[in-house]
Amino acid sequence: MVRVPNVTRADLAQAARNPLAFIAERWTPTQRTVQRAAFLSLAMTVVIVVTGGAVRLTGSGLGCPTWPKCTEDSLTATSEMGFHGVVEFGNRMLTYVLCAAVGWAIIAARAQKPMRRSLTRLGWTQFWLVMGNAVLGGIVVLVGLNPYTVAAHFLLSSALIAVAAVMWQRSREGDGEPRPLVGKAVAQLVWFLVAASALLIAVGTVVTGAGPHAGDSSDVPRMNLAPVGLDWEGVTKLHAVLAWIVVTLAFALWFVLKAVDAPRGPLARTRDLFLILLAQGAIGYVQYFTDLPEILVGLHMFGSCLVWIAVLRVLLSLRERPHPTAELPAQADDSQLSAV
Numbered sequence: 001m002v003r004v005p006n007v008t009r010a011d012l013a014q015a016a017r018n019p020l021a022f023i024a025e026r027w028t029p030t031q032r033t034v035q036r037a038a039f040l041s042l043a044m045t046v047v048i049v050v051t052g053g054a055v056r057l058t059g060s061g062l063g064c065p066t067w068p069k070c071t072e073d074s075l076t077a078t079s080e081m082g083f084h085g086v087v088e089f090g091n092r093m094l095t096y097v098l099c100a101a102v103g104w105a106i107i108a109a110r111a112q113k114p115m116r117r118s119l120t121r122l123g124w125t126q127f128w129l130v131m132g133n134a135v136l137g138g139i140v141v142l143v144g145l146n147p148y149t150v151a152a153h154f155l156l157s158s159a160l161i162a163v164a165a166v167m168w169q170r171s172r173e174g175d176g177e178p179r180p181l182v183g184k185a186v187a188q189l190v191w192f193l194v195a196a197s198a199l200l201i202a203v204g205t206v207v208t209g210a211g212p213h214a215g216d217s218s219d220v221p222r223m224n225l226a227p228v229g230l231d232w233e234g235v236t237k238l239h240a241v242l243a244w245i246v247v248t249l250a251f252a253l254w255f256v257l258k259a260v261d262a263p264r265g266p267l268a269r270t271r272d273l274f275l276i277l278l279a280q281g282a283i284g285y286v287q288y289f290t291d292l293p294e295i296l297v298g299l300h301m302f303g304s305c306l307v308w309i310a311v312l313r314v315l316l317s318l319r320e321r322p323h324p325t326a327e328l329p330a331q332a333d334d335s336q337l338s339a340v
Contacts, residue, residue, distance in 0.1 A: 024111040037108040038171040042164035044101040046305045048094050049157045053301040055091045057294040061145045061215030063088030067138035095134050102126045122167035129160040147209035147223045154205050165312045174323030181263050182318050193249040197311040200242040207239050250274045269317040273310040
């Protein structure tokens, strides 16, 4: 049996003032634990994006008609609200699970020895993005699922995925100075790929906002594309063109990396991205030609998260950050050694 140390009043006061420092003094996680915590926060971010899509696709967007309560008189869903109330309220509860996952990542990063401030900052950035997106989600409900606010909600979730993916990658490497693994021309091509992918996701929110899945059984207004000379068919085709541009850039990057004999990391990440893009494109075309069945739209949302993560992994694979090596003490001269 391990004896539990006594907790004094001074300890309790310290824990109240700075709980993270209190935990860090008494617990040192392994690097694997930190990596798992960072991955868990990333995975939960994807889960809540997909379940948020399920809320819309099941017509449960106003299952809880107000916010922060579920109804004017109840904090939780009631039996009278039926299936839609359960789905919407369940998605709201997942926000607390996501907060717990992000909190665990922050605690693990803070308690690691030596402390890595870069990881802790990434964890806190995730926390504030979650809080901001929760408030934005409440605004989405209060304005009756306005499609522009729904699009902003998804884009902020994409930003959260980006920060979580960076934290996961940083938890698997050191804090040494980054060393590029490819030349500047290749890095510029990757940045073009990242920009095109971000634009693809943004246009995808417009396709959703102008499309038939409004998120509620009532008549929710859709995005009006007439001022820019487009309709839903037009913006969908634009989305497809951007998707082909991203696929082409990914293939070109793989070809260039092979030509310059790049390290295995960037090649493997680019290959993974290319395969995910092909699967995502297949789902997109099938859903388009089958009148947007809900299950395929949900899979396409999940695929967009995977595409974004894969693009970011390609970007992060272009450099390595080794663990800094401790400096060895200077060797004593012979006279000092003989005097010992």
